[in-house]
Amino acid sequence: MEAQVRSNYLRTSPLKMRRVLDQIKDKNVEDALNYLHFSPKRSSEFIEKALRSAVANFYEAYEGKKISTRDLYVKHVSVDGGPVLRRFRPMSMGRAGRIRRRTSHLRIIIEDREK
Secondary structure, X not given: OEEEEEEEEEOOOHHHHHHHHHHHOOXXXXXXXXXXXXXXXXXXXXXXXXXXXXXXXXXXXXXXXXXXXXXXXXXXXXXXXXXXXXXXXXXXXXXXXXXXXXXXXXXXXXXEOOO
16 A cells, blocks of 8 residues: 655755655655654755655555554655746846756655565
């Protein structure tokens, strides 16, 4: 049994988010939440919120089954690039410099370990 969550249009770049996602891949949910809560990275806040939502989705879908967070693990995580917000700043000699603010789409799938 599995549950998933999608978070779209997160205001951080996919590259920065992948650094944190590589640390929680294939871990159990309790260890992943512990890592994310104490991580200094800004993207870990977005990932922690999404992971807590995935756990809530799992408990909502399979409410008859009593499973602790130790038995759940992160099966699949992926992040894709979203739309890029283009901004401009004045530069030297009357030019305009382009600033690209990247966004991300996050997807997390959790599953319970079969005994």
